Amino acid sequence: MKRFIHMVMAAAFAVGIATTAQAGSVAGKIVFEGEPIVMKPVDTSAVPECHAMHKDKPIMREELVLGPGQTMANIYVEVTKGVPQKDYPVPTEPIVLTQEGCRYAPRMVAVRVGQPLKVLNPDGILHNVNYLPKANPPQNFAMPANMKEKDLTFEKAEAPFMFKCDIHPWMGAYCAVVTHPFFSITKEDGVYKIDGLEPGEYEITAYHERLPKQVATVKVADGEITQDFKFSRPAKK
Numbered sequence: 001m002k003r004f005i006h007m008v009m010a011a012a013f014a015v016g017i018a019t020t021a022q023a024g025s026v027a028g029k030i031v032f033e034g035e036p037i038v039m040k041p042v043d044t045s046a047v048p049e050c051h052a053m054h055k056d057k058p059i060m061r062e063e064l065v066l067g068p069g070q071t072m073a074n075i076y077v078e079v080t081k082g083v084p085q086k087d088y089p090v091p092t093e094p095i096v097l098t099q100e101g102c103r104y105a106p107r108m109v110a111v112r113v114g115q116p117l118k119v120l121n122p123d124g125i126l127h128n129v130n131y132l133p134k135a136n137p138p139q140n141f142a143m144p145a146n147m148k149e150k151d152l153t154f155e156k157a158e159a160p161f162m163f164k165c166d167i168h169p170w171m172g173a174y175c176a177v178v179t180h181p182f183f184s185i186t187k188e189d190g191v192y193k194i195d196g197l198e199p200g201e202y203e204i205t206a207y208h209e210r211l212p213k214q215v216a217t218v219k220v221a222d223g224e225i226t227q228d229f230k231f232s233r234p235a236k237k
């Protein structure tokens, strides 16, 4: 009987812990305001190996990818201030950036400090990976037809920086490096969600690859709060 009471008390204690440790989240929708820039097909005719892959469906420019209602894809949203200083376990599973059909995909990726970014070349042609970070060392290397993959890692956090291919000048992707798990990348529905935040005040930053970043301060409690972001074309000077 005494043992049973202990068990009940232990269970009640565990439930209590679970309740008090309940975390909040911040979520929202990211929308482009105003007249969008129309994305045109890429002219690949000067590069026969790429042109052949896109006879029926051309590669489209991807600087601005919108869904219905001008919701924005490829926006990287990160908690940029207020994250408790802890060791957040880094996933060993790599983040994949592929160069398929003479196009990088996804357009926007984020990798944790120390987590591998696996760059793939399934095309069987020569690509050239040239990335231009500020906090981390830049690199520029060829990926010949027979080099199918290469793992990269980054030691320092930084905002999204560009990956180029010097052989196919339209190819572009962006990669952020982050020290914690509190980030999200939008798809065409423009929705982001960041879970697992302890109650507190945080700065949230939304990054588009070119437009000025958008910053908001939010107060998170238990449950979900909403913080939307809007981007628009910068005013002409």
Ligand SMILES: [Cu+2]
Pocket (backbone or CB within 6 Å): 099, 102, 126, 127, 128, 165, 166, 167, 168, 171
């Ligand atoms: Cu290329």
